[in-house]
Amino acid sequence: MTNNIVVMDNVSKYYGNFCALNKMxxxxxxxxxxxxxxxxxxxxxxxxxxxxxxxxxTSGKVTVAGFDTFENPDEVKRNIGYLPETPPLYENMTVxxxxxxxxxxxxxxxxxxxxxxxxxxxxxxxxxxxxxIIANLSKGYKQRVxxxxxxxxxxKLLILDEPTVGLDPKQIIEIRTLIKSLAGEHTVxxxxxxxxxxxxxxxxxxxxxxxxxxxxxxxxxxxxxxxxEHRYNIKLILPKDFDFQAETASLASFxxxxxxxxDRLLFLKANFENEGDYDIFFNKxxxxxxxxxEVTPYKPTLxxxxxxxxxxxxxxxx
Ligand code: ADP
Ligand code: MG
Numbered sequence: 339m340t341n342n343i344v345v346m347d348n349v350s351k352y353y354g355n356f357c358a359l360n361k362m363x364x365x366x367x368x369x370x371x372x373x374x375x376x377x378x379x380x381x382x383x384x385x386x387x388x389x390x391x392x393x394x395x396t397s398g399k400v401t402v403a404g405f406d407t408f409e410n411p412d413e414v415k416r417n418i419g420y421l422p423e424t425p426p427l428y429e430n431m432t433v434x435x436x437x438x439x440x441x442x443x444x445x446x447x448x449x450x451x452x453x454x455x456x457x458x459x460x461x462x463x464x465x466x467x468x469x470x471i472i473a474n475l476s477k478g479y480k481q482r483v484x485x486x487x488x489x490x491x492x493x494k495l496l497i498l499d500e501p502t503v504g505l506d507p508k509q510i511i512e513i514r515t516l517i518k519s520l521a522g523e524h525t526v527x528x529x530x531x532x533x534x535x536x537x538x539x540x541x542x543x544x545x546x547x548x549x550x551x552x553x554x555x556x557x558x559x560x561x562x563x564x565x566x567e568h569r570y571n572i573k574l575i576l577p578k579d580f581d582f583q584a585e586t587a588s589l590a591s592f593x594x595x596x597x598x599x600x601d602r603l604l605f606l607k608a609n610f611e612n613e614g615d616y617d618i619f620f621n622k623x624x625x626x627x628x629x630x631x632e633v634t635p636y637k638p639t640l641x642x643x644x645x646x647x648x649x650x651x652x653x654x655x656x
Contacts, residue, residue: 341368343417343495343525344389349398351384351549358384360549361398368494371521373536373557374529376546377648382529383423385546386499389527390420403494416444419488419524423499425480426487429473433464433483436472437490444491458486462516478509485516489524496520498528502535514539533644537561547648564643568610569595573632574623576602585626591615607636 344366351359359381366372374382388395389402391411400407403417428436437458441451459468462482467475472483481501488496501517502510517526517539530536536543537557545553555563576582582597582604592615596607610616620630 342366343368343403344527345399345401346385346389347399347401349385349388349395349400351381351388351393352396358549359388359395362546362549362551363398364544364551364554366525366527368525370542371518371526371528371540373540373543374527374546375531375533375536375543375644376529377531379548380531380546380648381549382531382546383499384549386420386422386497386527386529390418390497391415392420392422416491417494419491419493419496421481421484421488421496421498421501423503425484427472427480427483430471432471433459433468433475436483437486440487441490446491454490458490461489462486476509478505478512481505481509481513482516485513485520489520494525496524496526496528498526500529500531502530533641537640545644545647553647560643561640564638564640567638568613568616569636569638570606570608570610570616571632571634571636572606572608572630574604574606575629575631576604577627578602580626580628585623586619589615589619589622592619603631 342365344364346362346364349359349362350357362381362385374385376382387393388407389400391407391414394408402414405413405417407414428439431439434455437455438451441454446454459465462485464479464482464486467479472480475483485498485501488498498517502513505513514535517528520526526540528536528539537560540557542556543554543560544551574582580602582599591612592608592610594606594608596605598605608619610619624630
């Protein structure tokens, strides 16, 4: 067992007959910040509930910090700080008394509780609200209290389920910054259905859809892949009675994403394998009298790469 802090091995989860996780496997190394990315209903929360021993998998094996979630749930929980989709806050408690309570739940020795609570209050910027009733806090502060209870026992691993959902833009930036700063001390797994959220915070993403892992890559590499494609919007004027399909049939190294013809005008959205393939395409068509009226390079955004991954069928990888 190298420095993997989480290993999910062929994990499936059924709710009744419904398969929410389908033979999912991935591993996470100590010190990583990994995003579980997928549309609503993809199975992100389910995967997190299994890792945190909140509920058991139907089949497969999960280890956290070397402990099996079936055999050693107490050890697993000691190593995890968990912020569920709905933070487990007692709304009628003050921040201070809630965090003392959370410390006790996590079996922090009595004599260390005050200093740990003091530390997390400082760390998460809760000083000015520490005597307030949780119910009266803003959503952003509630989320900070949720993060505070997650780190109070110094877990190796933080599991944060959609930590910025429902926050306003200013609070989102604050929570994001806090998460990044916590990442120095903990391995972090967070989930989101928003690509930009994950790409801004995480080094690596695991993209899931309908309970299956469909891609896994570094954010950097995903971005490079998106930027390395050679797509063009092209407007052509064809000679009279020009058969575009027949004339380009021998040029295999491009694919059309869209083609609309209006009389002798042809609008194309074409994806070329290499820059040179565009040149071949251009030379061949101009030699036949086709006029290139407009050519606009078009780079897909990360968002579009994500959408094409999560909307097209049969694009599994391992
Ligand atoms: P995500 O967090 O990615 O939005 P979830 O893990 O919450 O997805 O849910 C995955 C799928 O499992 C969804 O279709 C959801 O409706 C279903 N599901 C989640 N929890 C339960 C449950 N307790 N009982 C039945 N179905 C559930
Ligand atoms: Mg969820």
